[in-house]
Amino acid sequence: MLRTIEDIVGIKPLTQFDTYATPMSASFTDKPDDTPYSAVTPPDAGNTLQTASAPMAATALRAGLPTVVWNRRPEAADRFAEQGADVATSVAEAVGQADVVITMVSNADAVMSLATEHGMLAALPAGAVWAQMSTIGVAGTERLGAMASDQRPDTYFVDAPVSGSKVPAEQGTLMIFASGPEEARSRVAPVFDAIGQRTLWLGPAPGSGSRMKLVNNVLLAFTAEGVANSFGLARRLGLDTDSVVEAFDGSALVSAWESGKFRRIAKGEYSAEFALGLALKDVRLALTEGDPDRFRVLASLAEEWGALVDSGLGDEDVTVVEGARRRRADAGAEQAHRRYADPHSDQLVPSLLGGHLLLLFSTCATSCRRGGGEPMEQKGQTVQRLVNAS
Numbered sequence: 001m002l003r004t005i006e007d008i009v010g011i012k013p014l015t016q017f018d019t020y021a022t023p024m025s026a027s028f029t030d031k032p033d034d035t036p037y038s039a040v041t042p043p044d045a046g047n048t049l050q051t052a053s054a055p056m057a058a059t060a061l062r063a064g065l066p067t068v069v070w071n072r073r074p075e076a077a078d079r080f081a082e083q084g085a086d087v088a089t090s091v092a093e094a095v096g097q098a099d100v101v102i103t104m105v106s107n108a109d110a111v112m113s114l115a116t117e118h119g120m121l122a123a124l125p126a127g128a129v130w131a132q133m134s135t136i137g138v139a140g141t142e143r144l145g146a147m148a149s150d151q152r153p154d155t156y157f158v159d160a161p162v163s164g165s166k167v168p169a170e171q172g173t174l175m176i177f178a179s180g181p182e183e184a185r186s187r188v189a190p191v192f193d194a195i196g197q198r199t200l201w202l203g204p205a206p207g208s209g210s211r212m213k214l215v216n217n218v219l220l221a222f223t224a225e226g227v228a229n230s231f232g233l234a235r236r237l238g239l240d241t242d243s244v245v246e247a248f249d250g251s252a253l254v255s256a257w258e259s260g261k262f263r264r265i266a267k268g269e270y271s272a273e274f275a276l277g278l279a280l281k282d283v284r285l286a287l288t289e290g291d292p293d294r295f296r297v298l299a300s301l302a303e304e305w306g307a308l309v310d311s312g313l314g315d316e317d318v319t320v321v322e323g324a325r326r327r328r329a330d331a332g333a334e335q336a337h338r339r340y341a342d343p344h345s346d347q348l349v350p351s352l353l354g355g356h357l358l359l360l361f362s363t364c365a366t367s368c369r370r371g372g373g374e375p376m377e378q379k380g381q382t383v384q385r386l387v388n389a390s
Helices: 002-010 014-019 051-062 074-078 089-096 108-114 137-151 165-170 183-197 206-235 241-248 256-267 276-289 296-313 320-341
Strands: 100-104 131-134 156-159 174-178 196-201 356-363 376-377 380-387
Touching: 051 165, 051 183, 100 108, 100 165, 100 183, 108 137, 131 137, 131 183, 137 156, 137 206, 137 276, 165 174, 174 183, 174 206, 183 196, 206 241, 206 256, 206 276, 206 296, 206 320, 241 256, 276 296, 296 320, 320 356
Parallel strands: 100 131, 131 156, 174 196
Antiparallel strands: 356 380
16 A cells, blocks of 8 residues: 555655555546446355354254244255254344344445345244354444344344354364353353353353454464564574474473464465455454554554455455465565666666665675676675665
8 A cells, every 4th residue: 555655746765665565557547437336245245154154053953953044045055954054045044943043244234234134133923042252343243232132022133153163163172252141141051052162151241242353353463462472583593493383392382273373374275264355354353352553563553454355365364464475475586686687777876775774784795887888896795785775
């Protein structure tokens, strides 16, 4: 984004990060485009069978719980019929006879769409529990809870986001942060016990579970960033990746989750266990509830992740941050090499520190020349240049 702004206003990149960033030139045209268009609904909006929720459905079936599934794409739900699930053709059909209804989709708007446009809330049987397990933030949760209380006071709304993604969901070892009325706990317990290893009840008011989930995911975000930075530094220092994995395996500093991420990074495996786009959404929810000026490191992390998502990496695992940095560094090194290799280049070194003087020592691979073509030093000799980086 910053590189694009610099190009628009006609200034040179201010930092090395801007220098190697890809400008968003393709997003702009010389003339306004007034061609009519139709908005495309995100493919996971209203999708009840996502990275975590699909394994949750399978886990419930293995536990012997009668399960009904629905998805706006029927083929995504049909495979559960072979495992014993009933596949509904509509949301209203799916919840019409349910004791517990779980929603786990991408954001608050998708949940609201299920509850209202698809008729879920109206179709709930009296006494049913709506367990809202999506991570949608405090404001979104409280809005849904108030709507459920106002429109369906004969049902129970439980705020119950989970900690864990694909693998814990497959194993039934999710951590559930729940808040809701006391009367709902016994009703929802068989389901929570099947899909989760532990349920932490945080009070009767919807929103407490979502608050704890945001705290949990901020810790996860920094942990993922720590894994990426540590592995990136190891590679920068020339350490063998297998040695890095072995060094941390079983270390008191590294959890099983971190150890698994180290192994995946070493293999270059970035298929989504917890997608970067969803992780970014959770970080932004936390910043919305907090204060970006107070949590500046978290805000900086969100900015970096946002750029990666904008570049098309949102569906990759959160660990793709390290891979993206490595590719960017490789591209930057190649670009810098081309600049140094050109004896007539007047941009031997990119600007690194705006407004400061930078003392550089470099060994020329070719004869270095001043702007007029006069040789400065012979090949192989050390050149000391004082560059005004402003």
